[in-house]
Structures are given as C-alpha cells and as structure tokens.
Amino acid sequence: MRYNQCRDLRVSEVGVGCYSLAGVYGKKDLDEFARMVRRAYELGVTFFDTADAYGDAESILGKIVRDFRSDIYIATKVGVVSGASMDLSPARVKRACEESLARLGTDYIDLYQVHFDDPKTPVEDVVGALESLVASGKIRHYGVGHLPADKIARYAEVGRPLSVLMELSAATRDARAKLLPLCREHGMAAIAFSTTGRGILTGTIREGHVFPDGDIRQYDPLFQREQFRSALRVAGRVAEVGRRYGKTPAQTAIAWVLAQPAVVCALTGPSNVSHLEENVGGSGWRISNEDLASFEAFLSEEDARLDRERKEAVVGILSSPLPADPQAAFKDLVYAIDTAAVAGMCAEAQIVPVFEELLALQKAPGEQAAGKLDDIRRRLAAMVSGRP
Ligand SMILES: NC(=O)c1ccc[n+]([C@@H]2O[C@H](COP(=O)([O-])OP(=O)(O)OC[C@H]3O[C@@H](n4cnc5c(N)ncnc54)[C@H](OP(=O)(O)O)[C@@H]3O)[C@@H](O)[C@H]2O)c1
Incomplete structure (x- = not known):
C-alpha cells in the first residue's frame, strides 16, 4: 500500500x-x-x-x-x-x-x-x-x-x-x-x-x-x-x-x-x-503516461458522444408524456433532472428544489403521483428550454 x-x-x-x-x-x-x-x-x-x-x-x-x-x-x-x-x-x-x-x-x-x-x-x-x-x-x-x-x-x-x-x-x-x-x-x-x-x-x-x-x-x-x-x-x-x-x-x-x-x-x-x-x-x-494518454483520447471521444446523446435523451423525456407506471415515470425524471444538471442544461441551484420535490414523490400512491410527476416534467421542460 x-x-x-x-x-x-x-x-x-x-x-x-x-x-x-x-x-x-x-x-x-x-x-x-x-x-x-x-x-x-x-x-x-x-x-x-x-x-x-x-x-x-x-x-x-x-x-x-x-x-x-x-x-x-x-x-x-x-x-x-x-x-x-x-x-x-x-x-x-x-x-x-x-x-x-x-x-x-x-x-x-x-x-x-x-x-x-x-x-x-x-x-x-x-x-x-x-x-x-x-x-x-x-x-x-x-x-x-x-x-x-x-x-x-x-x-x-x-x-x-x-x-x-x-x-x-x-x-x-x-x-x-x-x-x-x-x-x-x-x-x-x-x-x-x-x-x-x-x-x-x-x-x-x-x-x-x-x-x-x-x-x-x-x-x-x-x-x-x-x-x-x-x-x-x-x-x-x-x-x-x-x-x-x-x-x-x-x-x-x-x-x-x-x-x-x-x-x-x-x-x-x-x-x-x-x-x-x-x-x-x-x-x-502506475499506468504508464503513454497508456494514460491513449485512454484520455478514447475518453474525449466518449465525452463528446455521451454529451450529445444524453442531451437528446433529456429533451426526449421532457417533451413526451411520461410512462403510465409511476415508478417508470419517476425513474425517467430522476434521469432527466440529474443529467440536465450534470450536462449544464440548467443551473444546479434552480434544479435542487425540484429534485427534492421529486424525491418526496417516490413513495406516493400511484394516481396522486402521476399528476405531480407530469407537473414536474413540464416545469423541467421549461427550465431546460430557458423559459421561466
Ligand atoms: N456512493 C456515494 O454516493 C458516496 C458518496 C460519498 C461518499 N462515499 C463513500 O465512498 C465509498 C466508496 O463509494 P462506493 O461504495 O460507491 O464505491 P464503489 O467501490 O465504486 O462501489 C461499491 C459497489 O461496487 C462493488 N464492488 C467494489 N469492488 C468490487 C470488486 N472488486 N468486484 C466486484 N464488485 C465490486 C461493491 O460490491 P460488493 O458489495 O459485492 O463488494 C458495491 O456494489 C462509500 O462506501 C462511501 O464511504 C460514497
């Protein structure tokens, strides 16, 4: 060690x-x-x-x-x-x-x-x-x-x-x-x-x-x-x-x-x-400098591809109706919120309260949750597209 x-x-x-x-x-x-x-x-x-x-x-x-x-x-x-x-x-x-x-x-x-x-x-x-x-x-x-x-x-x-x-x-x-x-x-x-x-x-x-x-x-x-x-x-x-x-x-x-x-x-x-x-x-x-450098080149290609694909995925989730199953809808919104923050699609400070709201819905009964989840989706869509 x-x-x-x-x-x-x-x-x-x-x-x-x-x-x-x-x-x-x-x-x-x-x-x-x-x-x-x-x-x-x-x-x-x-x-x-x-x-x-x-x-x-x-x-x-x-x-x-x-x-x-x-x-x-x-x-x-x-x-x-x-x-x-x-x-x-x-x-x-x-x-x-x-x-x-x-x-x-x-x-x-x-x-x-x-x-x-x-x-x-x-x-x-x-x-x-x-x-x-x-x-x-x-x-x-x-x-x-x-x-x-x-x-x-x-x-x-x-x-x-x-x-x-x-x-x-x-x-x-x-x-x-x-x-x-x-x-x-x-x-x-x-x-x-x-x-x-x-x-x-x-x-x-x-x-x-x-x-x-x-x-x-x-x-x-x-x-x-x-x-x-x-x-x-x-x-x-x-x-x-x-x-x-x-x-x-x-x-x-x-x-x-x-x-x-x-x-x-x-x-x-x-x-x-x-x-x-x-x-x-x-x-x-230690990994050699040469291997680190070629791994780095691979990672930059991966970064560019992932950045493009994950932004498309966030827009896709937020612009279409959520899945009918509240757990699947919850999972999609967690993905969209986290990814939007990490990919810089909206400010972290703006997104934190919405994330807290979402977490509180994880165990809410299905029908009550569905409407609230869709409301979160709409607000997130507005944030990501830069509207208030
Ligand atoms: N994750 C967080 O959000 C977080 C945040 C702040 C601080 N930390 C601190 O950082 C520590 C390390 O983070 P982490 O627990 O997420 O570390 P991690 O080692 O990346 O992930 C742990 C998971 O990887 C599996 N794993 C680890 N070594 C493995 C191996 N050699 N082969 C197969 N599976 C392996 C473990 O399985 P097994 O259980 O089967 O071994 C476990 O499911 C935490 O325990 C915590 O003290 C974590």
Missing part, C-alpha cells in the same frame, strides 16, 4: 467506505463486512469513510475498529437530517458531532465532512462550528462533500478544509473539470469515491444486469440508457488497459483515479474480503 501525506495524516491511497451498510447496493452480510474491514487494516488501509446518514454504519464501523482505532483514520459526515433535508446550523453540527462520537465509540473524528449544502446556513457559521470542534479536539480536520464548486471555494476562503469528497471514476469523470482544479488551487486533498463506478468498472456488470429491489442502481442515472452503455464501453477499455499490466478491471479503475492530479485517496466500497483484496491491488503500481 502506498500513502499520501495530508497535513498530519498519512492516508492510504486506497480507502474503504461504509455506504453499502445503508443498503444502497443490496443487503450485506455484517460478519463478512467486519472481516473485510479487519483485512483492510492488515493490508495497510488507514482511511475508513462513513456518515451519520448511512444507517447504522457508524456504530458498526466503530465496533469493528475498536482494537486498532488509533492506527487508522475515521472520516464521517454531517448535515443530512433526513432524505434531502439538510441542517448545518452550528448547534446542529455540534450536537451531531457528539452523536457521531458516541456511535463510533471514539473520542475524536479524524476528518469531519460537510455532507451536502445547507443554503440556509452561512458558510462562516458552519466553519465557525467546525473550527470550535477542532479547538476542542473532537475533530482533527474538516472537509467538504457534495457541494457546488462555488460553495467549496467559499469554504476554502473562509476556513481551512483538508479535503473535498467527490465522485470520480473513469465512468464518472465530471469532477475533473472544476473540482480537481479547485483542489489544486486551494491546496485541498481530493478524496474520490465510487472509484469502481459503483461496480460497473469491475467487469461483473453487463448489459441487462438486474439489480435487486432497494439497490439504488435501479435509479442511478449511470446505470440507465446511454450513460450505462457508455460506462460499459469505458469498462471494456479499462479492462483492456489492465490486461497489459496483469491487473484486474477493478484494480485498473482504481489506479486510473490515483493517476488524477490532487487525488490522495481512492475510496472503494467492497462488502467482502475478496473484493477488498482485489481493490487494494489498485495501489502500488
């Missing part, structure tokens, strides 16, 4: 995350998860990521690492109250920190990350609360998570965030345009997550793959339509590069992330020992 020095933390370049304990990738075996975490420690992983919003993940991780707590770093997150509702008010940040400490069974958190944005709380107030947690020794450092680039820049101006957490894999590359340059400009560490592309770059997922109920990949735009087909083409190319080095697709996907400037840790979320052992092998070797 190789390590990167981030201030006083010696971070393993492959880190392990606990998001799967929230059930997002199907049901997991907790005993096997515990064996996986212990094996990660034996193999030199020092960085373990969790969140107060990942179900029981903090308590589970805290118990597993109790015997080697001081040898590792625990990163957790604050801000989510429930669903898409955020609260970063100073009182809430301080209370949430105490609660996380209790669940983790530890006296300090190595990295406390702002999970999502809370537009109601000024950045100065959030930073004030985080700095006072640093001063009291309850947290060693703080970082930021899924925030718009301008908000991250504001945190860097007002405070001293150690890191920026961002989704980054060969299948999900948008962070390279704004977030990595921002990290370099402000001297922040990039911590990449979903580095195996939520499994898609491991060679185990193919066209027609059926995910179990409750698995977010049933709705995740990366696993739908042209984005899925594009990701599978990327996965094929990743596997091809890996074969030249005798490495598996997952190892090659992780090595590619580690080759991106400013990335100090590639987080992956295996739930068993075998996947963990494989992923740790993403560290300790």
Whole structure:
C-alpha cells in the first residue's frame, strides 16, 4: 500500500467506505463486512469513510475498529437530517458531532465532512462550528462533500478544509473539470469515491444486469440508457488497459483515479474480503503516461458522444408524456433532472428544489403521483428550454 501525506495524516491511497451498510447496493452480510474491514487494516488501509446518514454504519464501523482505532483514520459526515433535508446550523453540527462520537465509540473524528449544502446556513457559521470542534479536539480536520464548486471555494476562503469528497471514476469523470482544479488551487486533498463506478468498472456488470429491489442502481442515472452503455464501453477499455499490466478491471479503475492530479485517496466500497483484496491491488503500481494518454483520447471521444446523446435523451423525456407506471415515470425524471444538471442544461441551484420535490414523490400512491410527476416534467421542460 502506498500513502499520501495530508497535513498530519498519512492516508492510504486506497480507502474503504461504509455506504453499502445503508443498503444502497443490496443487503450485506455484517460478519463478512467486519472481516473485510479487519483485512483492510492488515493490508495497510488507514482511511475508513462513513456518515451519520448511512444507517447504522457508524456504530458498526466503530465496533469493528475498536482494537486498532488509533492506527487508522475515521472520516464521517454531517448535515443530512433526513432524505434531502439538510441542517448545518452550528448547534446542529455540534450536537451531531457528539452523536457521531458516541456511535463510533471514539473520542475524536479524524476528518469531519460537510455532507451536502445547507443554503440556509452561512458558510462562516458552519466553519465557525467546525473550527470550535477542532479547538476542542473532537475533530482533527474538516472537509467538504457534495457541494457546488462555488460553495467549496467559499469554504476554502473562509476556513481551512483538508479535503473535498467527490465522485470520480473513469465512468464518472465530471469532477475533473472544476473540482480537481479547485483542489489544486486551494491546496485541498481530493478524496474520490465510487472509484469502481459503483461496480460497473469491475467487469461483473453487463448489459441487462438486474439489480435487486432497494439497490439504488435501479435509479442511478449511470446505470440507465446511454450513460450505462457508455460506462460499459469505458469498462471494456479499462479492462483492456489492465490486461497489459496483469491487473484486474477493478484494480485498473482504481489506479486510473490515483493517476488524477490532487487525488490522495481512492475510496472503494467492497462488502467482502475478496473484493477488498482485489481493490487494494489498485495501489502500488502506475499506468504508464503513454497508456494514460491513449485512454484520455478514447475518453474525449466518449465525452463528446455521451454529451450529445444524453442531451437528446433529456429533451426526449421532457417533451413526451411520461410512462403510465409511476415508478417508470419517476425513474425517467430522476434521469432527466440529474443529467440536465450534470450536462449544464440548467443551473444546479434552480434544479435542487425540484429534485427534492421529486424525491418526496417516490413513495406516493400511484394516481396522486402521476399528476405531480407530469407537473414536474413540464416545469423541467421549461427550465431546460430557458423559459421561466
Ligand atoms: N456512493 C456515494 O454516493 C458516496 C458518496 C460519498 C461518499 N462515499 C463513500 O465512498 C465509498 C466508496 O463509494 P462506493 O461504495 O460507491 O464505491 P464503489 O467501490 O465504486 O462501489 C461499491 C459497489 O461496487 C462493488 N464492488 C467494489 N469492488 C468490487 C470488486 N472488486 N468486484 C466486484 N464488485 C465490486 C461493491 O460490491 P460488493 O458489495 O459485492 O463488494 C458495491 O456494489 C462509500 O462506501 C462511501 O464511504 C460514497
């Protein structure tokens, strides 16, 4: 395992995350998860990521690492109250920190990350609360998570965030345009997550793959339509590069992330020992500059094709009636909203409240939902076409 020095933390370049304990990738075996975490420690992983919003993940991780707590770093997150509702008010940040400490069974958190944005709380107030947690020794450092680039820049101006957490894999590359340059400009560490592309770059997922109920990949735009087909083409190319080095697709996907400037840790979320052992092998070797360059040329063609195809798909979804089945309609709208934001078809700030409205409808009864979903479709169509 190789390590990167981030201030006083010696971070393993492959880190392990606990998001799967929230059930997002199907049901997991907790005993096997515990064996996986212990094996990660034996193999030199020092960085373990969790969140107060990942179900029981903090308590589970805290118990597993109790015997080697001081040898590792625990990163957790604050801000989510429930669903898409955020609260970063100073009182809430301080209370949430105490609660996380209790669940983790530890006296300090190595990295406390702002999970999502809370537009109601000024950045100065959030930073004030985080700095006072640093001063009291309850947290060693703080970082930021899924925030718009301008908000991250504001945190860097007002405070001293150690890191920026961002989704980054060969299948999900948008962070390279704004977030990595921002990290370099402000001297922040990039911590990449979903580095195996939520499994898609491991060679185990193919066209027609059926995910179990409750698995977010049933709705995740990366696993739908042209984005899925594009990701599978990327996965094929990743596997091809890996074969030249005798490495598996997952190892090659992780090595590619580690080759991106400013990335100090590639987080992956295996739930068993075998996947963990494989992923740790993403560290300790490098893809040559020549192979990186030819992969880059392939990715730019893929970017241009995907950009064109996904914009056409958004316009197609928003300009025709939604499917009669509310779940299928919901899935199409999630795809359209996420893609419109990522492809820059409308402003993120404009789209967030609509996304929250949509999420609230996921479990609404069919007939009630149908009218509301169609209303969301019309409003989105207006936003995308630039009308008020
Ligand atoms: N995903 C997010 O939205 C998010 C956001 C912020 C932070 N994070 C943090 O980043 C961590 C990593 O993200 P992630 O969990 O999305 O990572 P990931 O490794 O890209 O995705 C995890 C999925 O990939 C599968 N997988 C991983 N390695 C594999 C391998 N070698 N072979 C076959 N399948 C493999 C896992 O299957 P198995 O369960 O079968 O091993 C699981 O279904 C999270 O756990 C969390 O701590 C994530």
